[in-house]
Amino acid sequence: MTLAARLPEYPWDELGPLRDKASLFPNGSVDLSIGTPVDPVPAVIQDALAAAADAPGYPQTAGTPELRAAAAGWLERALGVSVAPETILPVIGTKELVAWLPLMLGLGPGDTVLYPSLAYPTYDIGARLAGATSVAADSFEDAESAGLLWVNSPSNPTGAVRPVSWLRSAVAWARSRGCVIASDECYITLGWSASPVSVLHPSVCDGSLDGLLGVYSLSKRSNLAGYRAGFITGDPSLIRELLLVCKQAGMIVPGPVQAAMTVALNDDAHAFAQRALYEARRSVLLDGLTAAGFRVDHSEAGLYLWATHPDHDSGSACAWLATSCGILVGPGHFYGPAGARHIRVSLTASDERVAEAAKRLHALATAR
DSSP states (O other): TGGGGGGGGGGGGGGGGHOOOOSSSSSSSSSSSSOOOOOOOOOOHHHHHHHHOOOOOOTTTTOHHHHHHHHHHHHHHOOOOOOOOOGGGGOHHHHHHHHHHHTTHHHHTEEEEOOOOOOOHHHHHHHHHHEEEEOOSOOGGGGGGEEEEEEEOOOOTTTOOOOOHHHHHHHHHHTTTEEEEEEEEETTBBSSSSOOOOSSSHHHHHHOOTTEEEEEETTSSOOOOTTTEEEEOHHHHHHHHHHHHHHTTTTOOOOOHHHHHHHHHHHOOOHHHHHHHHHHHHHHHHHHHHTTOOOOEEESSSSSSEBBBTTTTHHHHHHHHHHHOOOOEGGGEEEGGGGTEEEESSSSHHHHHHHHHHHHHHHHHHHH
């Protein structure tokens, strides 16, 4: 069986017809679907990339000492997490890491990958690529064992935040079974009405990183989705194994990108400014969705609003918004059957487009 034969169709391709319909709306469409950053890459990061552009030699797979120190420093400042710099491993995009991590950990047929019932689809894709069994379940206690347990707090798509007590129970369950926990913490600094805690924080792991991995992205913090910039850290023995795989497979973050990451992680000012932009946009969209009859569930943190409407399921809500007001959103069923009545609304649009979306939602409310 080819790798492609193991995979479902790419879900976002389904939005093509709705994207076409939304584009016909006066003043164009407002795309709040995939969640790609639209704000500029901060100048300080662009300058660092350009300054490192003369890079004829192979970069360091493990990352430069400067990058590893910057990442460790950011973890301490932002999350209260202390790791040794040598346990930082830069990766070519965290989506890519999620997709290949089961295989990199040596999982395959006969192994199980657990992930939340409402989840980023790539957790399932990673299990499929490795030939492992993927199981979507929020109650991991019901599973006898697994090779890998994905934790995602704040959740994509729901924005729900797991309390420390839940994270501690997940760590205890995994350690008792020799299961690796990979915690996708790409939105962890975007807490609105809740404060997300890392699985690597001492309050969760009791100071031991055994069996734990934390995954971090600069795509949204620093608008570096186009740079494919992220890193993973945690259990030193697991990081050594992953580093060996990356070395042997040539999975190396380009040198100029490493230089840009270093500057980005050392500079908090641009990240605070970007967070403030998202917070303001969130407030505007929340008001508009509520006016249009949507109820927003969870959404305590992260980059999305998880909303449901009493008159629509996931698919019909997407079609209604696209045709009636030119707004494109993500169908909740993309993230699992439990999302069949929800939509995911991204905060990643310009201030002007967000204001336009809110205006249209209020007009929709008036027309009801």
